[in-house]
Amino acid sequence: MGNAYSSAFSRSTQQFFTNEVDTVEHLRVAIFGATFVGKSSIVSQIVSKTFPLEHKTTLDETVILSLASDKGVENVRFLDTSGTFVFPAMRQLYIANSHIFLVVYSLDMENSFEEARKIVNEIQEQRPNENIPILLLGNKKDIPKEEREISAEVADLLAIDWDVTEHIFTSAASYEDNVNVLRKILSYSTEVSIRNRTSSRSMQNRFNSACRKEM
Incomplete structure (x- = not known):
């Protein structure tokens, strides 16, 4: 982020929205x-300028x-989902209570592009007419091009009809690419209503209720 920001991060498996952060404004991504x-x-x-060398299965980590900048502090709360949802109600809650979405696919996995399309459709169907920022990340x-199952050109053409906010090609191995993604996130943060930033007790109650139904 250059010299404009200083940053700090914490990693946990706590719930994406909890009563403990009721007094803190978080941009939920x-x-x-x-x-x-x-x-x-x-x-x-x-968050940490590191690239994992081995794949580890993620279980909905927050x-x-x-x-921090001269404009104040922006707290960004990332929900890194597992990619598989045993409890559909959890996915619905994450969609209902997030401010910005990153939908990721890989250029060497054509089926991941189709999965991304389904996710985008689900977000748009669950939250119609809200103009929620959806960033599609390739x-x-x-x-190398010979290792790709879908070309960037074809992906870009097909994604036009998805009505996403932006379609960005990136490399998870590149810190600069991902700083650019963060810049995009922050550029849309001003569009998120402050009164929707804080977690509410009713949100937590819906979370607990959904968990009980799935058990």
Whole structure:
């Protein structure tokens, strides 16, 4: 982020929205996508400038990044989802209570592009007419063309009809690419109503109720 921001982050498996942060404004960013597309690597680069060398299965992990500037502090709460949802109600809650969405696919996995389309449709169907920022991320732009199962040109053409906010090609291995993603997130943060930033007790009650139904 250059010299404009200083940052700190914390990593936890706590719930994406909890009563403990009721007094803190958080920009909630949910990261969706199929397994093995690089969601966790993207988050890791954004918050700690590190790139995991081995894939580890993620179980809906929450990472909080605090960015300080002369304009104040922006607390970004990332939800790094697993890519598989045993409890559909959990996915619906994440969609209902997020401010910005990152939907990730990988250029070397054509099926992940189709999964991204389904996720985008689900978000739009669940939250129609809300103009929620959806950033579609095509990961692994750095791999050779012969290793790609879908070209960037075809993906860009097909994604036009998805009505996403932006379609960005990135590499999870590149810190600069992922800083650019963070800049995009922050550029849309001003569009998120402050009164929707804080977690509410009713939100937590819906979370607990959904969990009981799925058990």
